[in-house]
Amino acid sequence: MLLIVGPSGVGKTLLLKRLQANTNNATISKEDVPATIATVGTNLMTVMTLKKTEVTVREMGGAMAPIWHKYYKDSHAIMFMIDLSKHVQVSIAAVQLMTLLSHPSTQDVPFLIILNKRDLSNSMSSVEVECLFRLEELIHHASQKIQVVETSAKTGYQLEEVAKWLHEYHRNEETGTS
Ligand SMILES: Nc1nc2c(ncn2[C@@H]2O[C@H](COP(=O)(O)OP(=O)(O)O)[C@@H](O)[C@H]2O)c(=O)[nH]1
Numbered sequence: 001m002l003l004i005v006g007p008s009g010v011g012k013t014l015l016l017k018r019l020q021a022n023t024n025n026a027t028i029s030k031e032d033v034p035a036t037i038a039t040v041g042t043n044l045m046t047v048m049t050l051k052k053t054e055v056t057v058r059e060m061g062g063a064m065a066p067i068w069h070k071y072y073k074d075s076h077a078i079m080f081m082i083d084l085s086k087h088v089q090v091s092i093a094a095v096q097l098m099t100l101l102s103h104p105s106t107q108d109v110p111f112l113i114i115l116n117k118r119d120l121s122n123s124m125s126s127v128e129v130e131c132l133f134r135l136e137e138l139i140h141h142a143s144q145k146i147q148v149v150e151t152s153a154k155t156g157y158q159l160e161e162v163a164k165w166l167h168e169y170h171r172n173e174e175t176g177t178s
């Protein structure tokens, strides 16, 4: 089981839908943005890794943050997503990320930090993100293996990087091997 968490509206559901759409090798089209409805509670979706293995991802939004921790120990990889266009929310998300990384059950879990909505003109620059998150420092000091990717779930920008990460870190549910 993989986990994707982050504040509401950052694009988690759209990202998962995009990765589903990849199933039949369809090129991701800019025009066709699947509708998403706000996820109440948690949402399970089967997506495809780069090498076309199916993996189940559990989505949990900001409203569920107080209970995210209940799912950490069953998750062998965690994606944390933020919306680069919401400057205030990003600083709250930074605190949530610190809490997540310092939890005892996540110490050996690989992380992917997804900086989404890169397509919007008001999205934060890499310099602003670095100031707020201090990602380099965070990655250097964290016990987890952390990767960062800037994406647009809307245009499909860098989604193959997410699929690649999923391929690298998913674990075969039956055999327990990766
Ligand atoms: N411009 C833009 N809009 C996005 C992007 N990703 C998601 N959205 C939109 O943001 C809204 C919330 O997305 P959703 O996937 O439901 O967010 P969730 O609450 O994290 O699951 C929807 O209207 C999406 O179409 C993106 O990369 N760029």
Ligand SMILES: [Mg+2]
Pocket (backbone or CB within 6 Å): 012, 013, 014, 036, 037, 038, 039, 059, 061
């Ligand atoms: Mg959602």
